[in-house]
Amino acid sequence: MQYDYLIVGAGTAGCVLAARLSEDEDATVCLIEAGGEADEPAISEPAMWPMLEGSDIDWAFKTVPQRHTANRIHDWARGFVVGGSSCINAMAHVRGHPSDFDGWAAAGCEGWGYADLMPYFIASETSPFAPSPYHGDQGPIRQMVPSDPHPLTRCFMAAAEEQGHVPTREHNGARMTGPTLNTLVIVDGKRQSVADAYLTPALSRANLTVRTGCLVDRLAFTGTRCSGLHLIVDGKPVHIEAREGVVLCAGVINSPAILMRSGIGSADELAKLGISTRVDLPGVGQNLQDHLLSGGNVYLSKDEVPFTQTQHSESLLYSSRNGDDKLAPEMVAACVVVPIATDAFDPPPFGEAYTLMFGFTHPRSRGAIRLRSADPTVAPDIDPNYLAEEYDREIYIEAMERTRAIGHSQAFADWRKEEFLPGVELNTRAEKLDFLQKAAFTHHHPVGTCRMGSDDEAVVDPALVVRGTEGLHVIDGSIIPQATTGPHNAAIVAMAERKSDLIRAQAPRTPFDPRTLS
Numbered sequence: 384m385q386y387d388y389l390i391v392g393a394g395t396a397g398c399v400l401a402a403r404l405s406e407d408e409d410a411t412v413c414l415i416e417a418g419g420e421a422d423e424p425a426i427s428e429p430a431m432w433p434m435l436e437g438s439d440i441d442w443a444f445k446t447v448p449q450r451h452t453a454n455r456i457h458d459w460a461r462g463f464v465v466g467g468s469s470c471i472n473a474m475a476h477v478r479g480h481p482s483d484f485d486g487w488a489a490a491g492c493e494g495w496g497y498a499d500l501m502p503y504f505i506a507s508e509t510s511p512f513a514p515s516p517y518h519g520d521q522g523p524i525r526q527m528v529p530s531d532p533h534p535l536t537r538c539f540m541a542a543a544e545e546q547g548h549v550p551t552r553e554h555n556g557a558r559m560t561g562p563t564l565n566t567l568v569i570v571d572g573k574r575q576s577v578a579d580a581y582l583t584p585a586l587s588r589a590n591l592t593v594r595t596g597c598l599v600d601r602l603a604f605t606g607t608r609c610s611g612l613h614l615i616v617d618g619k620p621v622h623i624e625a626r627e628g629v630v631l632c633a634g635v636i637n638s639p640a641i642l643m644r645s646g647i648g649s650a651d652e653l654a655k656l657g658i659s660t661r662v663d664l665p666g667v668g669q670n671l672q673d674h675l676l677s678g679g680n681v682y683l684s685k686d687e688v689p690f691t692q693t694q695h696s697e698s699l700l701y702s703s704r705n706g707d708d709k710l711a712p713e714m715v716a717a718c719v720v721v722p723i724a725t726d727a728f729d730p731p732p733f734g735e736a737y738t739l740m741f742g743f744t745h746p747r748s749r750g751a752i753r754l755r756s757a758d759p760t761v762a763p764d765i766d767p768n769y770l771a772e773e774y775d776r777e778i779y780i781e782a783m784e785r786t787r788a789i790g791h792s793q794a795f796a797d798w799r800k801e802e803f804l805p806g807v808e809l810n811t812r813a814e815k816l817d818f819l820q821k822a823a824f825t826h827h828h829p830v831g832t833c834r835m836g837s838d839d840e841a842v843v844d845p846a847l848v849v850r851g852t853e854g855l856h857v858i859d860g861s862i863i864p865q866a867t868t869g870p871h872n873a874a875i876v877a878m879a880e881r882k883s884d885l886i887r888a889q890a891p892r893t894p895f896d897p898r899t900l901s
């Protein structure tokens with residue numbers, strides 16, 4: 384079997400690539416996915432997303448015990464289905480702060496600054512905020528803002544304002560900082576995955592093939608050129624060839640794992656597993672970083688809490704220490720209309736409590752993905768190294784204190800019966816940290832393990848080609864050099880759009896910064 388392009392992974396990035404590359408009728412494209420079709424009905428029900436964790440469409444990864452979170456093992460969900468993690472995520476559409484992308488560009492990722500990506504953010508969306516220089520109204524990703532917000536959502540935004548946070552119209556426009564309603568990827572009450580938005584409309588093209596149930600083991604090479612893939616299909620090895628190139632879109636855990644199984648990684652580490660080195664690239668799998676949330680600041684409610692009309696979390700508050708929106712906000716808080724706690728605590732029953740979740744946006748701790756075996760069915764070691772850096776611990780404590788102040792505000796007086804978690808005075812720094820170590824959980828935003836850059840440690844260059852190879856591209860959350868302020872789905876879509884232009888040798892869209900208009 385031979386195609387022009389092989390795309391590994393039908394997740395957020397893979398669906399965009401498959402749709403864009405197959406626009407060229409002369410190019411044959413095969414999209415290869417380990418999971419199955421997205422036929423689980425709960426995928427499209429926005430309120431059901433927490434139930435998808437641990438289900439058949441989740442890879443259900445686990446971290447190694449985390450030294451700085453009470454030696455707890457953290458569950459890491461990742462979509463194992465056409466649509467990937469966009470089928471199981473919380474549907475929040477947050478681009479990130481302009482300085483996130485400008486920081487990447489300044490660090491050697493030429494072409495990936497805010498102005499470079501803005502035309503792609505705009506082209507990828509149909510926004511309720513259009514017309515606006517910040518937004519588009521013709522793109523595949525259709526968004527909404529809750530029209531009848533949950534009563535606790537309204538309280539949260541009023542309480543944040545009471546605490547001095549100036550409201551903002553939306554998170555993806557002129558100012559990110561401040562309480563506002565979440566922009567959500569929900570259409571007519573149903574989740575719109577990136578597969579729904581990009582892949583489904585392209586499926587009738589004769590030059591596009593989607594193969595599900597195919598686990599990519601490793602890459603095939605002719606010299607330094609990546610020329611195909613070795614797959615496992617129904618337990619049997621299958622080889623498939625690429626004339627033009629292979630695009631890895633297998634996500635933050637599996638893209639580096641596939642590279643390492645193919646001999647691209649640290650020569651020393653590969654040798655320990657009996658894998659011969661093709662390219663000695665020690666950066667593969669390194670630079671793992673993730674946003675931590677906390678479950679949390681939980682309150683017992685005076686009245687029964689109504690069930691969500693969307694996905695339980697209709698508002699977000701990004702905030703910074705100095706209130707200056709020119710810099711990326713360091714903290715995030717959200718009002719979730721159900722009780723949320725880790726297994727270190729017994730949460731109150733549904734309907735009787737709500738949660739103010741909080742976290743920090745720019746972790747400095749770095750971890751790694753490491754292969755445990757050359758066998759593709761063995762999950763790698765996942766070590767995010769949570770809270771290893773002092774800055775992360777300090778900002779986490781600050782985020783908790785600021786969020787508790789919001790929770791104790793007058794605006795919540797009609798709902799707040801009592802604080803359930805932490806629920807007691809945490810006086811010393813050690814007490815606060817002890818609580819957070821037990822309450823920490825992932826915000827589901829790991830990135831960084833095939834970092835792009837121009838330096839020797841980078842895995843891909845700014846064209847997103849794996850260093851030391853030809854015809855081998857990576858585009859997914861793994862290439863992000865530093866986490867953005869928000870979740871990453873919107874940024875990965877925009878980056879995948881731009882990468883599609885690069886692969887097709889089309890000139891990238893003209894950079895545009897709407898801030899220069901005001």
Ligand SMILES: Cc1cc2nc3c(=O)[nH]c(=O)nc-3n(C[C@H](O)[C@H](O)[C@H](O)COP(=O)(O)OP(=O)(O)OC[C@H]3O[C@@H](n4cnc5c(N)ncnc54)[C@H](O)[C@@H]3O)c2cc1C
Pocket residue numbers: 391392393394395396397415416417418436460461462463464465466467468469471472473474475476477597598599600632633634635637638641826827828858859860861870871872873875
């Ligand atoms: C529970 C949860 C909630 C989240 N909430 C939000 C949110 O509200 N907003 C937001 O912006 N982001 C959110 N995210 C994060 C966001 O969904 C991800 O950052 C994004 O989808 C990642 O895209 P990707 O292309 O990097 O990888 P993925 O979408 O994970 O795609 C990778 C694909 O590759 C396939 N694959 C992997 N290995 C192989 C292999 N060896 N062979 C074949 N196929 C393979 C996988 O099955 C998968 O389909 C959330 C994530 C989760 C899990």
